[in-house]
Amino acid sequence: MKWVVGSDHAGLGLKLALVAKLRELGDDVLDVGTHDTASVDYPAFGTEVGTRVAADVSLRGLVVCGSGIGISIAANKVRGVRCALCHDTYTATMARQHNDANVISMGARVIGGGVAEDALLAFRTTEYLAGRHAKRVAMLDQL
Numbered sequence: 001m002k003w004v005v006g007s008d009h010a011g012l013g014l015k016l017a018l019v020a021k022l023r024e025l026g027d028d029v030l031d032v033g034t035h036d037t038a039s040v041d042y043p044a045f046g047t048e049v050g051t052r053v054a055a056d057v058s059l060r061g062l063v064v065c066g067s068g069i070g071i072s073i074a075a076n077k078v079r080g081v082r083c084a085l086c087h088d089t090y091t092a093t094m095a096r097q098h099n100d101a102n103v104i105s106m107g108a109r110v111i112g113g114g115v116a117e118d119a120l121l122a123f124r125t126t127e128y129l130a131g132r133h134a135k136r137v138a139m140l141d142q143l
Contacts, residue, residue: 001124002059004052006032006045007108008071011064014108018062018120025124046074046083046105053102054080061103062120068107075103082140087111092119096126100137 003022007015012034022029032048034040042065053061053075061083065071068085075083083103084095087110095101104123106116128137 002028002030002056003062004030004032004049004059005062005064006049006071007034007064008040008042008045008066009034009037010066011042011068011071011106011108012037014106014111014113014116015062015064017113018064018106018116021117021120022062022124027124042071043074046071047078049103050075050078050081050083054078057102059102060124063103063105064108065105066107066109068105068110072103072105075105080141082137086119086123088115089118089122092123093126096123097129098133098136099140100128100130100133 019029046063049061049063053059063071072083072085075081082101083105084101085105086092
């Protein structure tokens with residue numbers, strides 16, 4: 001699986017741990033930053049991940065900031081992105097099954113490392129169900 005990932009300074013530690021897990025699983029990961037703890041603006045990284053995911057349907061995205069909220073809003077500003085803020089395996093699974101989410105967002109100050117890893121793995125392995133959900137996802141794509 002191919003991923004593009006990004007975070008602000010608050011999400012850096014969790015992002016790095018999750019990138020390590022993805023690479024351990026054999027996934028190809030492009031990290032667009034940030035790469036250190038200097039204060040940066042999360043919209044730049046959410047937008048960069050979103051733009052790349054929208055341009056290549058084979059990509060999945062991961063974004064992390066302190067709460068996961070701001071960076072998910074930024075990613076969702078990009079047409080074609082369905083970024084879901086997930087706090088656990090249930091929300092990650094539903095994001096994929098019902099919403100065909102292509103980017104997962106997490107808050108480093110909200111979610112612990114073990115739970116974040118479990119959520120990412122659920123997002124990574126869960127398939128979109130389509131069916132009755134397809135009409136709604138199509139409606140989202142028209143917004």
